[in-house]
Amino acid sequence: MNCDTPGIVHDLAASARQACDPEAFRAMGHRLIDTAANYLADTTAGKRVPVMPWVEPETMAYEWPPHFPAAPQGDMNRLFEAVLTEATHLHHPHYAGHQVPGPLPAAALCDFVAAFTNNAMAVYEMGMSGTAMERSVIRWLADSTGLGPAADGLLTSGGSLGNLTALLAARAVKTPAGADERLPSLLVSEQAHYSVRRSVKIMGWGKDGAIAVPCDDRFRIRVDLLAEAQARAEALGRRVIGVVGSACSTATGSFDPLDAIADYCEANNLWFHVDAAHGGPACLSAKYRPLLSGIERADSVVIDPHKMMLMPALVSAVLFRNGDHSYVAFDERASYLLDRDPREEWYNLGYRTFECTKRMASLKLYACLACYGTAMFADYITAMFDLGARFAALLRDAQDFEVAIEPDCNIVCFRYTPDRACDMDALQASIRKTLVREGSFYIVQTRLPQGLFLRTTLINPFTEESHLRALLDAIRRIGVRLA
């Protein structure tokens, strides 16, 4: 109570309490659920067009200006409606862009529960059930990938943070105190995700911290060139501490030969990290599990359930075959948080995570596994990878398209190759820009050694072969005009 006027008590916290009024929340929440359910029905049926209502960045910034009133004003439900209307509609069958899915709507409700309770962990007391669920989804992922009963790990806010955590552990294990002064290097496929090179730079290993290993014509790391790359690094005065395998690469969805990399790492006492952000969940699919053969021999693995498990961002897992390694990346102490030997306290995750306050990311994965079952995920992955193969077949059958490589999974790169001379790269870029601006489809692009390619990730269970035929027709319609 703050006394502005004698005798009158002015309660400064009153408006914050009022914003927590249960009945106002109830009304707002029910209205939002109806808005979202209607959105979902329209979008999954392909009725919400365009798939992405393109607006220039400066125009969008003008629409959401940095001017806020002092007093309450406006209707949050109308704001939500605007956000849904202006969204890139990931549940639309014509969405086949980045490795970001239209999530299971129940998983989005889980994120509401996580935010509403705000049981943000790091210390167990601040998120008891979330900590337990995290342990269980980590256990399940470790078992699913075959890492064995000694494995352990953590959830992180994103795969980049997962990769950094794994590489910090590699550094701690492979460059112990007393080691010589040489800077460490990793052998990294030239197709590895940029977060790996970014992690290396963050750790201060400089430009030779990631030694590029060439790929074969399907963009898989050339294992026969690892020794040469290691020799090159050592000639630069580097200590090579590990190899990073991709399962799969981002640009073309290529799975590195993990077993062969594991052989090399074992023979040379190197840390073996697998970035399985996208492809890791393929371990659930009997048909596609062989792509991951050898992942069970990795020292560390990153998997993003927010890619191929229909989870909203962010929920990434970093797994360690030797669970003790999950404790070594960070070793700071903070007296107001944690006061004992970390291994006694598996449940105080702050010892092991970069994050101090950490969202309850486990709930959505736990709840969806528990209530929808594992077969749904296995079937979904098989279906999407199958669709990648069928799309590639469509492209091969067409006279006017070229597929970059036979896809390993649901990432398919291709280009429109009309029967006349033109600047191929500019054509692909123009086709994509037109598609996105008109909003008929959402796809992306990537640069490969052969040139610029259109790139699709078939990640939406509502996308069927008929939609992909329509995509090719749309590209032809645009391409004929542009070529």
Add this chain to the structure above:
Amino acid sequence: MNCDTPGIVHDLAASARQACDPEAFRAMGHRLIDTAANYLADTTAGKRVPVMPWVEPETMAYEWPPHFPAAPQGDMNRLFEAVLTEATHLHHPHYAGHQVPGPLPAAALCDFVAAFTNNAMAVYEMGMSGTAMERSVIRWLADSTGLGPAADGLLTSGGSLGNLTALLAARAVKTPAGADERLPSLLVSEQAHYSVRRSVKIMGWGKDGAIAVPCDDRFRIRVDLLAEAQARAEALGRRVIGVVGSACSTATGSFDPLDAIADYCEANNLWFHVDAAHGGPACLSAKYRPLLSGIERADSVVIDPHKMMLMPALVSAVLFRNGDHSYVAFDERASYLLDRDPREEWYNLGYRTFECTKRMASLKLYACLACYGTAMFADYITAMFDLGARFAALLRDAQDFEVAIEPDCNIVCFRYTPDRACDMDALQASIRKTLVREGSFYIVQTRLPQGLFLRTTLINPFTEESHLRALLDAIRRIGVRLA
């Protein structure tokens, strides 16, 4: 379509599509909203007891086992009810623990919208409105802190990542190519958050990467000892590149004298970083803004709206007075994402964030500022900081309590000091453990040079002075028995 049986088409994506059924979602959502509204009414009224239903970690793990069925099973709404029941109830007036608030329920709905649309940014096309809202809340925070019109910045998943991003920028600016080979060091208060030392270790600066500067008796950095600390670092062969100020420190909520640090940094050409994760929003309060005097001279500032702005985790801001510095922490390229000079593309945030896939964290802050207005936040902060002063007065008036320091803000450390000889540290620890286990209050503890102290963060607008009197009575009740 995958043909298992000749003539029968088995659609493997069907169960994933079924999990997106709009009407099933609608029913689940409405039920959850009612559950949450009822929870909110009970909790804010203090009727949901205990405030934290303590369960041993192993027991909790047993309750949420890593066993998932193959087929659908169970009712997700019941799972949600269990999570709410087992939560630490942050909206309860007896919650005064970590710097994690019971969030505005509307902000939790925003997190649902963010997850449901999954418009996870990094590239503009994947989150157009979220990118625009991020620019605006950054602009507003930069203006509120007085960093000036050239300032720019980003939202990050947490303050630890914000601190790391700021320090990477400091490294890039202060150790340009061609600089000598000395490892960098930062001058850091011995009370600074552990994420600062952790960032330094991640960057590979070793144990002398963070040079500890002693604090005064109110746990504020001793500016008069900065020169001595710098000389000590240089004697160790280090290049000092910056100073970190805390606004405020985590353990005791002490605000460093930012203006004096800024003077030192300007005189010595050092980067000035302010970790204002907790205290930054005090710039909104006319009464408490002077605590932050000098923040407008910082090179980089981190503010966590998920602390003192009633937002659910995570939404942190890293601000740079020179907006160009928001581009320098990371400089990797990835052809499938980004293809031009970063500064032309402020809206492709992936150039500037550690994160590749990034949640739409801006929505909750934007929506709550737009609809509740800024005065609510200013008043809330003033009210909570005022409450800290009133709690300290209560403690001083009591014969059997000792307040660690006169609090600067809403973090108050104290201990029970009965009139008889006993192990004071053990007593405080036992009192806290009993409080938490019986669930009457949730508070934490911290180790200070004088010993172990009980620690409260008064962060809940439902917490009033009467609740704090009840807390002292509860401690006396327990303490008399234990002492």
